Amino acid sequence: MNNKYEILVENINSLIEQSIEDKAKATLNIALSISKFASKNKLFTQLDHKKFEILKDISEEIKQNSNFKNLWVHIVDKEGFSRYRTWSTKKDDNILSKRKELIDLIKNPRISSVISVGVYDITFKSIIPIYENGTFEGFIETITKFNSIAQKFQNDKMDFLLLVDKKYKQQIKKPFSKKFIEDYYVANIDAKDDLINFVQKNLNEILNIKGYEIRDNKFITIYKLYDFKKEKMAYIFTFQDYEKVFSKEINNLENFIKIISYLTLLVVISILIIYYYFNKSRYTTKLENEVNIRTKEIKDLSKRYKQVFEGSNSMKFLIDPKTKQIFDVNNATVNFYGYSKEQLTSFKITDLQVENIDEDFITEQILKNNEHKFNVKHKISSGKIKDMEVYASSIDIGEKKYIYTIVRDVTKELKLKKEYEKKQKLFYQQAKMASMGEMLENIAHQWRQPLSTITTAASGMKVKKDFAQLDDEFFEESVDIIIKSSNYLSHTIEDFRNFFRHSNNFEYFEIVDAIKDCMTILKLKFRINEVTITFAGDTETKINGYKNEFIQVFLNLINNSIDVFKTKKIKQGEILIEINNLNKNIEIIYHDNAEGIDEAIIDKIFEPYFTTKHKSQGTGIGLYMSEEIINRHFKGNLSVKNSSFKIKEKEYFGAEFKIIIPNED
Structure with missing residues (x-):
C-alpha cells in the first residue's frame, strides 16, 4: 500500500473517530443536564406526564438552538418499561427484548454511552441512571443521529455514507431515511443518490475494501463500527475525487517552492542589511543571529521539499518546458524506469516516449491551465512498453518555470479495460x-x-x-x-x-x-x-x-x-x-x-x-x-x-x- 494513501486513510479514520467521540460526549452532556431535571422533579416516583411533556419542550429548544437537529429523550423505569418517548405516544411497553444492553445496566446501574440500532435508525444513546431518595428508579436516555457528522465531512469536500449491516434489516421497521442498498440501511438522510447508485452497483467490492480503494476516479475509505458485543454493526465510507486528492501533492510542492523562494529573497535582504549595519557594531550580533535563523529555516524547508519530492512513492519528473530536458527525478522514478538518476537527467522526456504526441500543444495547455492529465506510452530500460497516466502542472523555481509531473503505471488497468470492452x-x-x-x-x-x-x-x-x-x-x-x-x-x-x-x-x-x-x-x-x-x-x-x-x-x-x-x-x-x-x-x-x-x-x-x-x-x-x-x-x-x-x-x-x-x- 502506498505510504501517502496510508497516511490519508489514517487521517480520515482519526477524523471519523474524533467526530464520533465528540458527538458521543455532546450527547452525554445533554443527557446529564436532563437527568438533573428528572431527579429534581421526581419524574419516576410521581409519574407526572405534564412534567414529561416539558422534556419534549427541552428537546425542541435544543434542536432549534444547536447542531442537534434530531434529538429525542426516553424515560425507562428499573423494570425495563418505557414510560415516555418525546417522539411517540407509545408507552408502558417492555423494551428489554429489543434493547439487550439495558439488561446489564438494570442489574448494574451506571452511566453509559452506546451506538445501537433500533426500530428507526442507528443512533447515539447516552443512558443516565436516576436515583430518587437514594433508590435507583430507572434511566433517562438521550438519543441523537449521525447526520451532523455526515455534514462535517461534506464541509471538508468528502462524501459520507453510513450503511447499517444487513443483519439489522428486520429490526429497522420504520427506517428514518427510507433508503436501502439491497439489505443495507442508508443511515445518513442526505446521502447523494448518485453515490447510492454507485455503491449499489459495486456493493460486494466496496464492502470488502481493505483500508482504501481507487475505483472510477474515486478515492474510497472504509471504517467499521462494532456493537457492545464487538460484532459488526455498520460501515462508514468516505469518497473523494481521486484527481483532486492527487493534485494536493502538486499544490503542496508549489507552496514549498514559493516559501523557499520568499525566504531566499528574505535572506538576501537580510545579508544586505547585515552589510549595511556591519559598520554599526551595536547591530552586528543581532543581525548575525537573524541570518542564522533564516538559514536554518531554509535548510528545514529544503529538507521538507526533498521529503515531498524524493521520499514519495509516486514517480515524479521536473521538466524544462522549452527544451523538454528532464531536470530532476525521484527515487521511485529511477526504480521503475531502470535507469540511473544521471542517465534520466541526461534524457529529454521525448526520449522515453514510443509514440508521437503533440508535446508543444500539451506543454502550452499545462502552462495555461496549470494542470493537465493525459496518457502516453513509455519505454523502460528493459525494453518493455508501459502505458503511463500523467498528471502535470507548471511550477516556478526561482525565476525559471518548470513542468512538474506525477506519473502512474496504468498498463494493467488499460489491458483489463480493453479485455472488458x-x-x-x-x-x-x-x-x-x-x-x-x-x-x-x-x-x-x-x-x-x-x-x-x-x-x-x-x-x-x-x-x-x-x-x-x-x-x-x-x-x-x-x-x-x-x-x-x-x-x-x-x-x-x-x-x-x-x-x-x-x-x-x-x-x-x-x-x-x-x-x-x-x-x-x-x-x-x-x-x-x-x-x-x-x-x-x-x-x-x-x-x-x-x-x-x-x-x-x-x-x-x-x-x-x-x-x-x-x-x-x-x-x-x-x-x-x-x-x-x-x-x-x-x-x-x-x-x-x-x-x-x-x-x-x-x-x-x-x-x-x-x-x-x-x-x-x-x-x-x-x-x-x-x-x-x-x-x-x-x-x-x-x-x-x-x-x-x-x-x-x-x-x-x-x-x-x-x-x-x-x-x-
Missing part, C-alpha cells in the same frame, strides 16, 4: 444475433398466412384456367388478394429492416411510439385478446437517444413476459407501462401480471448468461444487454422487484422493471 462487443453481437433469431421467427409467423393466401389465390386461378372456367370477376378478385397480401409482406420487410438499421446519431423520439414499433415487430407472437398493453402517465414524453437500442430493451421485456404467460398458461396477459416526466429524470415503470420473479433468483437476472428458460429457448443475455443499454447508452438505471399494480381498479401482481433516464430537456 472486447467482451462487451461480444455480448452485443450475441444479443443482436439472439434478436435476429427472434425476428426471423416473427417473420415466419407474419409471412405464413399471406403466403398461404397468395398460393391459394394463384392455384385457384390456375385450376379454373385449366378447366376453362376462369372468368373476369374471379380473376380480378384473386389478383386483388395477391396484391394486398404482397403489399402486406412488403410492409413487414420494411418494419424489420428499420429495426435492424444501425444509426450512430441520437434521435429525439416519443417513448410510446418506440414501444408501439416494438409491438408491431411482436404482433403475431400473441393474439390481441390474450395480451393487453396499457399506457399510463405522461404518454407524450420524448427522450434523446438511440431509438433502436431502446426498442431492443422493450423487445426483451415484452418477449420475456409473453414467454412466462405461455409457460404459466395465463389466459389474459396484462402489461402496464407507466411514464412519468419528473423534474430531473424520466421514469418508465413496466409491470406484468406473470406472478412475479422467484425471490431466490431476482438478484441474478441481470447477470450475463443467467436464464430460467430451456437452453434451446434463451441465451441469458437479453436482460443483461437491456441493463447495459440503459446504463451506457442512456446514462440511466434499470432495476427490478415484484409488486402489485392496478388497471381500471383491478389489482394484479407481477414483476416491476423501473427505468430511470436523466431528463435533458
Whole structure:
C-alpha cells in the first residue's frame, strides 16, 4: 500500500473517530443536564406526564438552538418499561427484548454511552441512571443521529455514507431515511443518490475494501463500527475525487517552492542589511543571529521539499518546458524506469516516449491551465512498453518555470479495460444475433398466412384456367388478394429492416411510439385478446437517444413476459407501462401480471448468461444487454422487484422493471 494513501486513510479514520467521540460526549452532556431535571422533579416516583411533556419542550429548544437537529429523550423505569418517548405516544411497553444492553445496566446501574440500532435508525444513546431518595428508579436516555457528522465531512469536500449491516434489516421497521442498498440501511438522510447508485452497483467490492480503494476516479475509505458485543454493526465510507486528492501533492510542492523562494529573497535582504549595519557594531550580533535563523529555516524547508519530492512513492519528473530536458527525478522514478538518476537527467522526456504526441500543444495547455492529465506510452530500460497516466502542472523555481509531473503505471488497468470492452462487443453481437433469431421467427409467423393466401389465390386461378372456367370477376378478385397480401409482406420487410438499421446519431423520439414499433415487430407472437398493453402517465414524453437500442430493451421485456404467460398458461396477459416526466429524470415503470420473479433468483437476472428458460429457448443475455443499454447508452438505471399494480381498479401482481433516464430537456 502506498505510504501517502496510508497516511490519508489514517487521517480520515482519526477524523471519523474524533467526530464520533465528540458527538458521543455532546450527547452525554445533554443527557446529564436532563437527568438533573428528572431527579429534581421526581419524574419516576410521581409519574407526572405534564412534567414529561416539558422534556419534549427541552428537546425542541435544543434542536432549534444547536447542531442537534434530531434529538429525542426516553424515560425507562428499573423494570425495563418505557414510560415516555418525546417522539411517540407509545408507552408502558417492555423494551428489554429489543434493547439487550439495558439488561446489564438494570442489574448494574451506571452511566453509559452506546451506538445501537433500533426500530428507526442507528443512533447515539447516552443512558443516565436516576436515583430518587437514594433508590435507583430507572434511566433517562438521550438519543441523537449521525447526520451532523455526515455534514462535517461534506464541509471538508468528502462524501459520507453510513450503511447499517444487513443483519439489522428486520429490526429497522420504520427506517428514518427510507433508503436501502439491497439489505443495507442508508443511515445518513442526505446521502447523494448518485453515490447510492454507485455503491449499489459495486456493493460486494466496496464492502470488502481493505483500508482504501481507487475505483472510477474515486478515492474510497472504509471504517467499521462494532456493537457492545464487538460484532459488526455498520460501515462508514468516505469518497473523494481521486484527481483532486492527487493534485494536493502538486499544490503542496508549489507552496514549498514559493516559501523557499520568499525566504531566499528574505535572506538576501537580510545579508544586505547585515552589510549595511556591519559598520554599526551595536547591530552586528543581532543581525548575525537573524541570518542564522533564516538559514536554518531554509535548510528545514529544503529538507521538507526533498521529503515531498524524493521520499514519495509516486514517480515524479521536473521538466524544462522549452527544451523538454528532464531536470530532476525521484527515487521511485529511477526504480521503475531502470535507469540511473544521471542517465534520466541526461534524457529529454521525448526520449522515453514510443509514440508521437503533440508535446508543444500539451506543454502550452499545462502552462495555461496549470494542470493537465493525459496518457502516453513509455519505454523502460528493459525494453518493455508501459502505458503511463500523467498528471502535470507548471511550477516556478526561482525565476525559471518548470513542468512538474506525477506519473502512474496504468498498463494493467488499460489491458483489463480493453479485455472488458472486447467482451462487451461480444455480448452485443450475441444479443443482436439472439434478436435476429427472434425476428426471423416473427417473420415466419407474419409471412405464413399471406403466403398461404397468395398460393391459394394463384392455384385457384390456375385450376379454373385449366378447366376453362376462369372468368373476369374471379380473376380480378384473386389478383386483388395477391396484391394486398404482397403489399402486406412488403410492409413487414420494411418494419424489420428499420429495426435492424444501425444509426450512430441520437434521435429525439416519443417513448410510446418506440414501444408501439416494438409491438408491431411482436404482433403475431400473441393474439390481441390474450395480451393487453396499457399506457399510463405522461404518454407524450420524448427522450434523446438511440431509438433502436431502446426498442431492443422493450423487445426483451415484452418477449420475456409473453414467454412466462405461455409457460404459466395465463389466459389474459396484462402489461402496464407507466411514464412519468419528473423534474430531473424520466421514469418508465413496466409491470406484468406473470406472478412475479422467484425471490431466490431476482438478484441474478441481470447477470450475463443467467436464464430460467430451456437452453434451446434463451441465451441469458437479453436482460443483461437491456441493463447495459440503459446504463451506457442512456446514462440511466434499470432495476427490478415484484409488486402489485392496478388497471381500471383491478389489482394484479407481477414483476416491476423501473427505468430511470436523466431528463435533458
